[in-house]
Amino acid sequence: MTGASNTTRDATRPAIALRNKAAPAPPPATPGDALRLLREQSLTALVQREIERQIVSGDLAAGAKLNEIDFCNELGVSRGPVREAFRMLEQAGLVRTEKNRGVFVRQVSIEEANEIYEVRAALDGLIGRLAASRITPAQLARLKAVVKRMRAAERTLDADEYFPLNLEFHEVLAEATGNAALIANYRRVVNELNLYRREMLLRDADNITRSTREHEAIIEAVATGQAETAERLLFDHVIRSRERLHRALAMPAPRARKAPRKAA
Amino acid sequence: MTGASNTTRDATRPAIALRNKAAPAPPPATPGDALRLLREQSLTALVQREIERQIVSGDLAAGAKLNEIDFCNELGVSRGPVREAFRMLEQAGLVRTEKNRGVFVRQVSIEEANEIYEVRAALDGLIGRLAASRITPAQLARLKAVVKRMRAAERTLDADEYFPLNLEFHEVLAEATGNAALIANYRRVVNELNLYRREMLLRDADNITRSTREHEAIIEAVATGQAETAERLLFDHVIRSRERLHRALAMPAPRARKAPRKAA
DNA sequence: TTTTTGTAGATTGTCAACAATCTACGATAT
DNA sequence: ATATCGTAGATTGTTGACAATCTACAAAAA
Numbered sequence A, B: 001m002t003g004a005s006n007t008t009r010d011a012t013r014p015a016i017a018l019r020n021k022a023a024p025a026p027p028p029a030t031p032g033d034a035l036r037l038l039r040e041q042s043l044t045a046l047v048q049r050e051i052e053r054q055i056v057s058g059d060l061a062a063g064a065k066l067n068e069i070d071f072c073n074e075l076g077v078s079r080g081p082v083r084e085a086f087r088m089l090e091q092a093g094l095v096r097t098e099k100n101r102g103v104f105v106r107q108v109s110i111e112e113a114n115e116i117y118e119v120r121a122a123l124d125g126l127i128g129r130l131a132a133s134r135i136t137p138a139q140l141a142r143l144k145a146v147v148k149r150m151r152a153a154e155r156t157l158d159a160d161e162y163f164p165l166n167l168e169f170h171e172v173l174a175e176a177t178g179n180a181a182l183i184a185n186y187r188r189v190v191n192e193l194n195l196y197r198r199e200m201l202l203r204d205a206d207n208i209t210r211s212t213r214e215h216e217a218i219i220e221a222v223a224t225g226q227a228e229t230a231e232r233l234l235f236d237h238v239i240r241s242r243e244r245l246h247r248a249l250a251m252p253a254p255r256a257r258k259a260p261r262k263a264a
Numbered sequence C: 001t002t003t004t005t006g007t008a009g010a011t012t013g014t015c016a017a018c019a020a021t022c023t024a025c026g027a028t029a030t
Numbered sequence D: 001a002t003a004t005c006g007t008a009g010a011t012t013g014t015t016g017a018c019a020a021t022c023t024a025c026a027a028a029a030a
Helices: A033-038 A045-057 A068-073 A079-091 A110-134 A135-154 A158-175 A180-197 A205-223 A226-249 B031-041 B043-056 B069-073 B079-091 B110-134 B135-154 B159-176 B180-197 B204-225 B229-248
Strands: A094-097 A102-105 B095-098 B103-106
Touching: A045 A068, A045 A079, A045 A180, A068 A079, A068 B229, A079 A094, A079 A135, A079 B079, A110 A158, A110 A180, A110 A205, A110 A226, A110 B031, A110 B180, A135 A158, A158 A180, A180 B159, A180 B180, A180 B229, A205 A226, B043 B069, B043 B079, B069 B079, B079 B095, B079 B103, B095 B204, B103 B110, B110 B159, B110 B180, B110 B204, B110 B229, B135 B204, B159 B180, B159 B204, B204 B229
Parallel strands: none
Antiparallel strands: A094 A102, B095 B103
16 A cells, blocks of 8 residues: 555656756746756755655654655655755654664654753743843734734634644744844754644643733733843743643543544 | 875775675674674764764864765765765754855854854753752762863863863763753754864963863852752853853964864 | 956766665465 | 464665766967
């Protein structure tokens, strides 16, 4: 069942780019759609981004095996770029490699998640401290808009809507620090955590209410430039999120979500 | 002058592993020296570690260009593993890639260093907080031994000895947290910073004295379990290290050190 | 002299093929 | 019936070759 892949090649439509041998003279009307992309981006980067998207979106479940040739067929590239992309994702902590066995979407155990949450708490604390003194009015407005939408999702208890809003809230806050190194580190940590906590807030609706309250307090501290307070509030917010997740995971699972790909 | 490399191949001795075609039947006396290594480690991993070693040791200067074929000849492997190792180092923040131009040892500007130092301060603050409550007596003893050696180096103002001791001090402290995710993140950040601050403490001898004083205060707080104090001391220690570095770099450069490889 | 242009060499990006290892499954023996 | 062994297929690890791009240098034009 798994390998209906290496038979034909033309049937499947390449997802990201055409082969450079096809399309001898593309019409100049299109501004070099995919061509300019390949002028400045390597196939490896494209492949890496696509696989990462599939992982963080949940299309590939934690523990799923990533077959090289399957990705070659799906994306219309050879194994070289795919393998290079695997190495990047490995360093990013999204996949794990076993020699001669393959690469798998990383599984984050509860113990690892606890550890990563502590790292995230420290980073988020710094984010609060810096954002309090550097946030721009535009960013502050965007932050308030996000929380406003969160309150709406809170009323309807719509977790599917709340989850991306939560990500956006913290993303905007991180950007408000203006510290690129911090933003990059923060994103990687959050990416890793998302391998674990995808089901958070889906199980205990009450968490949404409490989380939103904390977000409002954080905004207040950041808006008034209280660096120390914002730092402490964000640190504690992350630690409490961790505890909320643990309590949620101890509960019986709710309805299943759109089925992700097979997990080994 | 640069390319005395692609002429012959047998003259240069492979640095990490023999080709699998040579050595038909190795004597069982040797416990499979490099053979077992390749059973469980990929060439990519070996290459990645070797290049990383050359970067962090300073053999390759910041900005130096990494030529694929040179590494192939030097390590006795083909370009595949070398390119995969490049992608790993890229994700680790040690090299930068320009499409169709090559990869270069990353140059960390003073602005980037400032940003990274803030991240490190947050991580080190967490390290202090956690180490204060989790450090073992053995680790504490090792910490004190390191500081003792630091005091000796302080008297002779031997910066060459002080630098690795400083790294070891913070490494032991990080390990004392028992948090693997924190340790991994911390190491990556320190690795990046080392691209910038190699010359720190080499220029202003007085820094050694001040730094050691702060280390002793940190040990005191950690040893007595004062988590909050240790956190604050370590955070401030990192920020002050950053300021010390900036002051040191503003001074005239001291004698040159052992020349690293060419910088582009 | 300075600038431009063009060509040869070197280097990177990508691909296809070979070798080694692992996995699945059936035959044989107990 | 169960367990062990062995073989065929699939998958990964590695290599060498080809195509595209860049770099350096020299010749020609301004």
